[in-house]
Amino acid sequence: MISTCSILKPPFPLPSPKTHHKNSHSDQFFTSYRPSLQSPRFHRPITAPRSAAMAGEQSQPAVISVPIPSIKLLFVEMGVGYDQHGQDITSAAMRACRDAISSNSIPAFRRGSIPGVTFDEMKLQIKLGVPQPLQHLLDIEKVKSIFPYGEIVHIEVVDGGLICSSGVLVEEMGDKNEDCYIVNAAVYVGY
Structure with missing residues (x-):
């Protein structure tokens, strides 16, 4: 049996939990605090408040969500895409998908590593996190082309991504403003 606190004792003395040090240059006192090593960092669970929209979603019919459970999922590829100049959300989504698939090779489908499954049976599902105000501008057919x-069996677009400032407006690159668009992608691969 390990003795209590023998592992947690530091090799040097620590100040008491609250000590006051007088600054020699002023009359201000500074408080240093050493939290207990045995107390939890969070004292209560942190929960996000439920909005009225979230509460209403439960009464509506279920929406198809990626990944679709009827497909045998093998792996998930994730990527991020940016459009720093030109404010084109489709370009950002295409880059996110390209990022997700660009550093992977899938020899199992071509080599017959999965018994009874051929290359022609590969199924893809794509989930894109796109800033909500830009979703109507997204060209899904262009995204599919990369x-x-x-076989792409389903694409789901959800609120996500980010609109932030690129810090500069470059008219020569088609900028209308300083906005940079960021899209997240998850590509689900199965059969």
């Missing part, structure tokens, strides 16, 4: 193979 996938070289696999």
Whole structure:
């Protein structure tokens, strides 16, 4: 049995939990605090408040969400795409998908590593996190065009991503403002 606190004792003395040090240059006192090593960092669970929209979602019919459970999922590829100049959300989404698939190779489908499954049976599901005010500008067909193979069975666009400032407006690059668009992508691969 390990003795209590023998592992947690520092090799040097620590000040008491609250000590006051007088600054020699002024009459201000500074308080240093050392939290107890045994107390939890959070004393209560942190929960997000439920909005009226979230509460109403439960009474509505279920929406198809990626990944679709009927597909045998093998792995998930994730990526981030940016459009720093030109304010084109489709370009950001295409880059996010390209980022997700660009550092992967899937030899299992071509080599028959999965018994009874051929390359033609690869199925893709795509989930894109796109800033809500820009979702209506997204060209899904262009996004689909970056996938070289696999049947795209479903694409889901959800609130996500980010609109932030690129810090500069470059008219020569098509900028209308300083906005930078960021899209997140999850590509689900299965059969």
